[in-house]
Amino acid sequence: MLLVQGIFGIKNNTINLVVELLILFLVVIWLALVYWTYADARRRIADPMLIGCATAASLFPFIGTIVYMIVRPPEYLDDVRERDLEMQAAEARLAEVGYHLCPHCDYEVEKDFLRCPSCMRKLKDPCANCGKPLDPSWKICPYCEAEIGVAPPAPRRTRRRRSATAEESVGPPATEPGTQPVS
Numbered sequence: 001m002l003l004v005q006g007i008f009g010i011k012n013n014t015i016n017l018v019v020e021l022l023i024l025f026l027v028v029i030w031l032a033l034v035y036w037t038y039a040d041a042r043r044r045i046a047d048p049m050l051i052g053c054a055t056a057a058s059l060f061p062f063i064g065t066i067v068y069m070i071v072r073p074p075e076y077l078d079d080v081r082e083r084d085l086e087m088q089a090a091e092a093r094l095a096e097v098g099y100h101l102c103p104h105c106d107y108e109v110e111k112d113f114l115r116c117p118s119c120m121r122k123l124k125d126p127c128a129n130c131g132k133p134l135d136p137s138w139k140i141c142p143y144c145e146a147e148i149g150v151a152p153p154a155p156r157r158t159r160r161r162r163s164a165t166a167e168e169s170v171g172p173p174a175t176e177p178g179t180q181p182v183s
Contacts, residue, residue: 006019006020007019007020007023009171010141026061030061030062031067031097033115034055034058034065037054037055037057037064037065037068038051038054038055038058039057039070040068040072041054041055041068043076043077043078044072044073044075044076045072045073045077045078054068054120054166069109097113098110100119102118102119103123104116104119104121105118105119105121106121109123111133112132112133113133114133115128123170124136127141127144127146127148128146129141129144129146130143130144130146132144134148149152
């Protein structure tokens with residue numbers, strides 16, 4: 001009978017075979033964990049450099065994968081994107097219903113508020129002509145068709161004509177308030 005000395009100096013063929021199979025099993029598990037770490041990091045991390053670091057850490061047998069499992073992000077990138085889309089859709093639905101929030105303090109405001117009642121910040125400018133709230137991106141007031149950014153036309157002042165009987169009345173001619181009588 002031929003006795004060959006195996007791994008770790010084991011001379012029994014059966015025990016040597018069991019040890020070799022155990023080592024092969026551990027190497028296969030280790031390689032599977034390296035691949036799993038790489039695949040999981042790609043689903044959870046957007047930065048390729050961090051994916052490479054996570055995979056490199058898993059090359060330390062078993063310990064690297066355990067450390068990765070402790071520090072990995074708690075959710076998949078697809079879940080984060082889906083949650084963001086759901087939030088945008090919910091905000092769009094609320095905007096359609098008329099639910100608006102102050103961009104500064106998140107207090108609920110009406111769409112025609114000029115100022116936030118909570119933080120007193122200016123939300124919109126009033127139309128110079130009709131006074132209704134205007135969106136900053138508008139070029140014309142949709143209510144009165146006045147151009148935005150253009151001063152409203154000054155009201156024309158009409159002079160009153162004095163009748164001949166008024167001039168003949170007693171006293172000097174009447175002056176407008178705020179003006180000095182000419183002597």
